[in-house]
Amino acid sequence: MRKVINSLVVNDEGKENAQSIIFVHGFPFGKWMWEKQVKVLQKRYRCITYDMRGLGESYVGDGQYTMEAYVYDLYSIIDKLKLEKPVLCGLSMGGYVSLRAVEKEHDKFGGLILCDTKADGDDDNGKLVRAAKINQINTEGLDQFIDGFVVPLFSEDAPKQKKKLVSDVLLKAKKNNPVGVKGALIAMLSRTDTNKMLKKIKIPTLVIAGSFDKLTPPVKMRDMAAKIPNSDFAIVPRAGHLTPLENPGGFNDLLIGYMKKYFD
């Protein structure tokens, strides 16, 4: 069911009283990236997806976002839907939001799934790269930026072997408002480093990496998982950075295994 909460467009599917999972999408995508997960998991769990502020159908406003504002948005959904100890599943930028949300209010959550993400903040070079991206959107337009940024997120063979998937994802990402996309870049470049909180995570955590992920490679993600006391680490084969899209079957098997282990 489609809902609007705090100017954010939210999809609330599955059984109302079942264990809930909130999916937080990556950049520059939207709630649509979790469609294949929701289709399967809603049979047993309550599945919440939403468009982050400035992206997809959600309110764009002035584009002045911070990671902290994204976290408040997430809390507003949890509070409005009265979700008790949801499992939080965030991919990449959604992982940054999830890590900060758990750091801030650990006991609000029942579990954590970190997909293709990291706890490090942007270093100086990373900040300059983000600034160049904002400049590219201003000078060349959003479409050029999306083509250059999104294609390398896939595994190397994807543009040839998964042509339809790649072109669908590009098309959807290009529908975003450039103001919201630039706002997300600023929120990411100014985010805090959450490494110091990893050892304090007590909720069951699953760390997922795509075998061909170049942005957050499996070896880095394994290191992150090693810092989280109660965590499992798993690799999704035949996938780059966008694991739920590139190998939905492999990704769903991991998700289902984790949910059964800790929440059934």
Ligand code: MLT
């Ligand atoms: C994402 O997939 O959310 C982004 O690539 C994250 C980032 O640019 O740091």
